[in-house]
Structure formats: C-alpha cells, structure tokens
Amino acid sequence: MSNLRTLHFYATPEHDCSYLENKIAKTLFVDPQVELDQSTYSQLSDLGFRRSGKHVYRPHCDDCRACISxxxxxxxxxxxxxxxxxxxxxxxxxxxxxxxxxxxxxxxxxxxxxxxxxxxxxxxxxxxxxxxxxxxxxxxxxxxxxxxxxxxxxxxxxxxxxxxxxxxxxxxxxxxxxxxxxxxxxxxxxxxxxxxxxxxxxxxxxxxxxxxxxxxxxxxxxxxxxxxxxxxxxxxxx
Incomplete structure (x- = not known):
C-alpha cells in the first residue's frame, strides 16, 4: 500500500509555463511507477496535487506561486x-x-x-x-x-x-x-x-x-x- 512517507518525488527541469506568457515553470511529480491507493491520492489532492494521465503532479516553481488549488x-x-x-x-x-x-x-x-x-x-x-x-x-x-x-x-x-x-x-x-x-x-x-x-x-x-x-x-x-x-x-x- 502506498503512503505519503514512502513516496518518491521528482522535479522536472524548467520549461515554458503553460498558463502565463514569458514565464518559466517547474513541476513536482510523484513517482509514476507507484500505484497510489485512494487514501494516498486523496491526501495528495489535499496538498494541491493533480492528476494528468498516469502522472500526479504539483507546480514547483522557484519564484512564482500563481497556480492556486x-x-x-x-x-x-x-x-x-x-x-x-x-x-x-x-x-x-x-x-x-x-x-x-x-x-x-x-x-x-x-x-x-x-x-x-x-x-x-x-x-x-x-x-x-x-x-x-x-x-x-x-x-x-x-x-x-x-x-x-x-x-x-x-x-x-x-x-x-x-x-x-x-x-x-x-x-x-x-x-x-x-x-x-x-x-x-x-x-x-x-x-x-x-x-x-x-x-x-x-x-x-x-x-x-x-x-x-x-x-x-x-x-x-x-x-x-x-x-x-x-x-x-x-x-x-x-
């Protein structure tokens, strides 16, 4: 069973922001190889994570907090x-x-x-x-x-x-x-x-x-x- 304490997270390199022009973004991903149970996924949602396909992620930009859950x-x-x-x-x-x-x-x-x-x-x-x-x-x-x-x-x-x-x-x-x-x-x-x-x-x-x-x-x-x-x-x- 997955839980927050055992999860591994990975940050992407900086890339162009999808939402704001001329901004650079960085994203924090949960290890996509881990199968998240409903409880852990729910806790991640409470922490501002979202899912896109197999990836559960959250913005992790150094100098910007524009993305608000x-x-x-x-x-x-x-x-x-x-x-x-x-x-x-x-x-x-x-x-x-x-x-x-x-x-x-x-x-x-x-x-x-x-x-x-x-x-x-x-x-x-x-x-x-x-x-x-x-x-x-x-x-x-x-x-x-x-x-x-x-x-x-x-x-x-x-x-x-x-x-x-x-x-x-x-x-x-x-x-x-x-x-x-x-x-x-x-x-x-x-x-x-x-x-x-x-x-x-x-x-x-x-x-x-x-x-x-x-x-x-x-x-x-x-x-x-x-x-x-x-x-x-x-x-x-x-």
Whole structure:
C-alpha cells in the first residue's frame, strides 16, 4: 500500500509555463511507477496535487506561486439563480457513468472541442494517442460521465476521480456548437449536485491562475476554498 512517507518525488527541469506568457515553470511529480491507493491520492489532492494521465503532479516553481488549488466546499455551497437557470436549461440531458475507454464517439467529440476551443493550448492538435494517455490511462478510481440529450446524442463527457471525501474534476469536453447550453458550467453543476447527493465534502477543480483568462470560471462557483501557504482558506461570495 502506498503512503505519503514512502513516496518518491521528482522535479522536472524548467520549461515554458503553460498558463502565463514569458514565464518559466517547474513541476513536482510523484513517482509514476507507484500505484497510489485512494487514501494516498486523496491526501495528495489535499496538498494541491493533480492528476494528468498516469502522472500526479504539483507546480514547483522557484519564484512564482500563481497556480492556486481550488475546491468547492459542499457543506456551505448553494446554487445561484443563474446556475439554477443553466440546470433548468439542460433538464433534458441525462448522465450515465462508465469506465474510462477510447471510443470513436468520445474522440470525435473531444477533437471538435479541442479544435474549436483550445487551438492555442498544449493539447492542439488532438490525437487519439493524446486522448488515451491523458484521459483513459490513469487512476483506478476514474470514471467517465456521459451526458446525452433527449435524442441520445452525446453532448459532453466529464472525467472525474473519486476521492475519500470528494471528487476531483479532471477534465470536461463538450459539443462546442451548443453555446446556449453552457455545457462546461452545467457539467460542474452536475458534479456539485452529485457530491451533495452522495454526502461528499468537496469538488476539486484544479488550479486557478489569476491572470489566465481560461481559468477564471473556477472562481465563479462561490463560496470556494483556495490553498494558500498549505492551508485551505474559504472565500465567501462578494
């Protein structure tokens, strides 16, 4: 069984930052050869680590602390009026849970999403190998949540990891031709509802970077908690 005291960590060489222009980054990785049990993975999540494929990592930059972990505390969370409207707008969508896998249907949706929404990102251009290494390979407790409309058309997929006291939102891709549905927000709202229904304490959203526009959505779910100086700090609505 894995535990924090026996884990080995490795730091990458400095490389270009994925989030901020003209910045250099460094990343701390857990030994990828170690199989993490749910308890250890949950503890790492509480320490600000994230998973991408087989790699569990945390920013480890020498002179920058811009990447801040975000989680939503369900005990004090309530849905805003605008969020309730998004839920109502998508009441025809149903969700089912599946083991991670590569399918042509998944990949077609993923490709359209990346090509439309993330042409300036690290995942462009998409490839089947990238999809598999990023989303299919990974933790034992990973699930794909399929979202389908009334015609049984796949409109979104959320990749989540189950933790001891919450969920970790790994990634969501959705149909970019349906902007009126606000599918990205809807999928997070669904995960928040799932946490509440299953008495889970937190939804972990990964890193927020103040000056990175694509990450601004993460702090629209209030109240939220930020990991500051290794302590989770509650941020209430304005």
């Amino acid at each position: 975000v989680r939503i505390p369900l005990a004090v969370y309530s849905f805003s009026k605008s969020q309730k409207r998004i839920l109502a707008k998508n009441k025809d969508i149903y969700a089912t849970t599946h083991a991670p896998s590569f399918t042509e249907e998944y990949y077609s949706l993923y490709s359209r999403y990346i090509n439309k929404r993330h042409q300036d990102g690290d995942m462009f251009p998409p490839s089947s190998e990238q999809f598999t290494s990023f989303l299919v390979e990974g933790a034992e407790h990973t699930q794909f949540i399929e979202f389908r409309d009334a015609t049984d058309t796949l409109v979104a997929v959320s990749v989540i990891d189950t933790l001891e006291k919450g969920l970790s939102a790994i990634y969501t891709f959705f149909d970019p031709s349906l902007p009126k549905r606000s599918l990205g927000t809807f999928c997070i709202l669904w995960q928040l509802q799932f946490c509440q229904q299953n008495n889970l304490n937190y939804l972990y959203l990964g890193y927020w970077v103040k000056n990175c526009r694509k990450m601004s959505y993460k702090i629209s779910f209030r109240p939220f908690e930020l990991l500051l100086e290794d302590q989770w700090v509650l941020v209430q609505p304005d």
